[in-house]
Amino acid sequence: xxxxxxxxxxxxxxxxxxxxxxxxxxxxxxxxxxxxxxxxxxxxxxxxxxxxxxxxxxxxxxxxxxxxxxxxxxxxxxxxxxxxxxxxxxxxxxxxxxxxxxxxxxxxxxxxxxxxxxxxxxxxxxxxxxxxxxxxxxxxxxxxxxxxxxxxxxxxxxxxxxxxxxxxxxxxxxxxxxxxxxxxxxxxxxxxxxxxxxxxxxxxxxxxxxxxxxxxxxxxxxxxxxxxxxxxxxxxxxxxxxxxxxxxxxxxxxxxxxxxxxxxxxxxxxxxxxxxxxxxxxxxxxxxxxxxxxxxxxxxxxxxxxxxxxxxxxxxxxxxxxxxxxxxxxxxxxxxxxxxxxxxxxxxxxxxxxxxxxxxxxxxxxxxxxxxxxxxxxxxxxxxxxxxxxxxxxxxxxxxxxxxxxxxxxxxxxxxxxxxxxxxxxxxxxxxxxxxxxxxxxxxxxxxxxxxxxxxxxxxxxxxxx
Numbered sequence: 001x002x003x004x005x006x007x008x009x010x011x012x013x014x015x016x017x018x019x020x021x022x023x024x025x026x027x028x029x030x031x032x033x034x035x036x037x038x039x040x041x042x043x044x045x046x047x048x049x050x051x052x053x054x055x056x057x058x059x060x061x062x063x064x065x066x067x068x069x070x071x072x073x074x075x076x077x078x079x080x081x082x083x084x085x086x087x088x089x090x091x092x093x094x095x096x097x098x099x100x101x102x103x104x105x106x107x108x109x110x111x112x113x114x115x116x117x118x119x120x121x122x123x124x125x126x127x128x129x130x131x132x133x134x135x136x137x138x139x140x141x142x143x144x145x146x147x148x149x150x151x152x153x154x155x156x157x158x159x160x161x162x163x164x165x166x167x168x169x170x171x172x173x174x175x176x177x178x179x180x181x182x183x184x185x186x187x188x189x190x191x192x193x194x195x196x197x198x199x200x201x202x203x204x205x206x207x208x209x210x211x212x213x214x215x216x217x218x219x220x221x222x223x224x225x226x227x228x229x230x231x232x233x234x235x236x237x238x239x240x241x242x243x244x245x246x247x248x249x250x251x252x253x254x255x256x257x258x259x260x261x262x263x264x265x266x267x268x269x270x271x272x273x274x275x276x277x278x279x280x281x282x283x284x285x286x287x288x289x290x291x292x293x294x295x296x297x298x299x300x301x302x303x304x305x306x307x308x309x310x311x312x313x314x315x316x317x318x319x320x321x322x323x324x325x326x327x328x329x330x331x332x333x334x335x336x337x338x339x340x341x342x343x344x345x346x347x348x349x350x351x352x353x354x355x356x357x358x359x360x361x362x363x364x365x366x367x368x369x370x371x372x373x374x375x376x377x378x379x380x381x382x383x384x385x386x387x388x389x390x391x392x393x394x395x396x397x398x399x400x401x402x403x404x405x406x407x408x409x410x411x412x413x414x415x416x417x418x419x420x421x422x423x424x425x426x427x428x429x430x431x432x433x434x435x436x437x438x439x440x441x442x443x444x445x446x447x448x449x450x451x452x453x454x455x456x457x458x459x460x461x462x463x464x465x466x
Contacts, residue, residue, distance in 0.1 A: 004028040005120040008049035010040040010066065011082070012058045020053065023109060024116065037061025037069075044070055049077065050123040051116065056083040056090045064094050071098050078123040080115055082107065145181055146326050149319035155311060156185070162309045163189020168261070170246075170306045171284040173313030176363030179284040180244060182313055186282055187240040195239030198232050203248035210253055212269050221270025233266060237277040246306065247287035247298060254299045261305045281306070316358040316365065323354045326362060330369035331381065338373055345381045352383060352391045388412070415443055 007029050011017045017033040025031050032047045034040035038061050040054070052070065054063040061069075067079045079099040083091045091102035100122060101115050145156065162169060163186050171179045180199070187197045200213055208222065216231030232241055243249075249257065260266050265276050283306045292298035316323065327345065335342045345353065349372075358364050372385040383391045388400070388409050400409045414433065419440070422428035430437040 003030040005050040005123065006030045006032075006047060007116065007120075008040060008043060008047055008052045008054075009033045010035075010037065010052065010054035010058070010063065012036055012055065016055075020107075020112075023112070024053075027113060027116075029116070029120075037063065037066035040066055041069060044074065044077075050127075051078045051080060051119045053080045053116070054082065056081050056094060064090070064097060067094065067099060068097065076123070076126045078119045078126070080119050145178070145185060146329050147319065147322050148325065149314075149322050151314045152319060152322070155182070155313065158309075158311055159185045160189055162186060162311075164191060165309075166280060167308040168280070168306050169282045169309045169311060170289070171282065171311045171313060172289075173284075173286065174315045174361055175286045176361035177313040177315055178362050179286075179313055180242065182311060183240075183242045183282045183284060186311075187242075187280075190240070190280070192239045192280060196236050197240050197242065198236035199242045199244065200232050201244045203245040207250045207253060208269075210249065211256065214253070215256065215266045215268055217269035218271040221268070225270070228268070231268070233260065233277050233279055234275065236279045238279075240280045240282060243281060243283045245285055246283035247285040247289055247292055251299070254302050258299060258302045258305060261302070316361045320354055323358075323365065324350060326365055327353050327369055330366050331373060334370045334373040340373060340376065341379065342373060342376055342381060343379045346383065348383050349381050349386060349391070352386060356390045412443070412447060415440055 004027070007024055009017055009020045009024070009031060010033070011020070012035055014035070017035070021031045021033050032043055032049070034043055036058050037054075040052070041061070043049075052067070054066055056063040063081050067081070070077050071079075079094070081091055081094045081099045081102045082105055083094075083102060084105050091099070091104070094102060100119055103112060103115055145152070147153065147156075159182060169183070169186055171182050173179050184197060187193065202210060205213060212221075212225075212229070212231065214231050214233060216229050216234055217225050219225055219228050256266065261281065264278070265274050267274055289298055289303050289307070293300045293303050316326075327350070331342060331344065353365070353368075360367070368387060368390055369381075371387065372381045375385045376382075387406070400413050402410075405413075415429070418429045418432050419426070422432065426437040426440045430440055433440070
């Protein structure tokens, strides 16, 4: 049976140590004992206890001194102190110094069981939090940004340089290029890496809701405000606030945001109390803010406040050499999530992925790979598992897959097959399909322009070339 956790018992009374060890061992815990604080220190490293159960009064190094030494080296270690009934003040002092609970002697074994169980639960929560933080730190130490492209490597050099500063950062680039990942990397490269990283998508909210999300609101500030609510600025105090799609915020909110950047102060919606917080702002946009300033749609003073350091994320079509590595990364992630064993991509599928321009950038690539994993019925992702926009269909590929094809895919197939059956007559095909001949002609032109290999359009082009 697996241990419920490790407990180090420290008591100068041999009988008490032995009894506690036996009781706790019977309850499923792994135990070690030490006769005093100095002997306990020697066992901390080799035993790595989750909980230390220690007497307060001991010769040499007492329980409080032991706790102070251990906490300085291993702050996640949970301490429960034991003290005689007449010296509860010592236990109170221990609690103030970092002990998590105390027991009075002679011990009540039911109370012992309950206190140890709570202490062990706290130890587990602390360890899980540390593991999560470590995973996030690993994820955001640039390891999640997969690239061999010189432009991206130069960008990451800038991230490493600007991260430790307090300067505001404006990240620009097309949708789906990974601006939020770059923002996380800046935050992780800063001295605020262990503080909150709070996100807000500015384009998703109306002006009144956006101000409430940013600054918080007082009870009764508007209909539905039944209680005070803290905003993202307060939540991010000491850390970083990432404002995505900053170019979408309305003029009134721009004024309030500018005031915060200048004074580090704000009021909740409906409130008069001025609040101050220490927050670093990183903003991102897919708009040309300089052009927005010229049009009068974005405040010039706010633009310069946000744009102290500018980082432009290149679109995926300008770094196609990263496509195979990114595709393999997403393949591993979604194969694992879907419980599938997929070895990789066929040569044809990888060629198609690398040749596509990815107007939706990395986000589109991720979605395409996830879709391919769901549809994949073998050990390799093939052309047939990719959407027609990436892998144009030919006659040999047969009809679209259902499920697996979009309405646009089905429409295209219906138009082309009906035209073939009608001998290429758009007017006859229009009658069969119940649409106008003009729409069919428009769609054929659209397929040709998009390079989707519409059979009729391709034949016409080849005829003209010959």
